[in-house]
Amino acid sequence: MEWNLDTMNALRAWLGLENWFKESPHEDARFYKFVNCVWQESQQLWDESDTRDTIMREASKLHPGFSDLANIVADRVAEGTTILDFLTHIKQQKIPVTFD
Numbered sequence: 001m002e003w004n005l006d007t008m009n010a011l012r013a014w015l016g017l018e019n020w021f022k023e024s025p026h027e028d029a030r031f032y033k034f035v036n037c038v039w040q041e042s043q044q045l046w047d048e049s050d051t052r053d054t055i056m057r058e059a060s061k062l063h064p065g066f067s068d069l070a071n072i073v074a075d076r077v078a079e080g081t082t083i084l085d086f087l088t089h090i091k092q093q094k095i096p097v098t099f100d
Contacts, residue, residue, distance in 0.1 A: 001047065003054075007041050010037040011054075011055065011058055015059050015063070017030060035084065038084065039087055043091065045081065046077075046080070046081065046084060048078075048081055052074060055077065056070065
């Protein structure tokens with residue numbers, strides 16, 4: 001997966017947290033920012049396999065020897081896929097979305 005610099009920086013900002021895998025509000029906010037960057041860049045679903053590989057590679061650099069990395073990454077990629085699928089559906093249906 002080749003993302004632009006903003007998306008990669010958002011990925012690293014999420015993964016760089018000590019507790020990036022905990023799914024607390026702080027970590028979730030960084031993860032959602034990353035998914036938003038992916039959406040802003042591509043406006044479509046990501047390839048789950050490529051995404052898992054990219055996140056695994058970056059997480060391994062930041063947290064070498066981390067146990068259960070594959071399962072955590074797979075769960076978060078699935079969550080990101082759900083978000084991107086929803087946004088893709090909204091886009092295809094031309095449903096106006098506003099954020100107050």
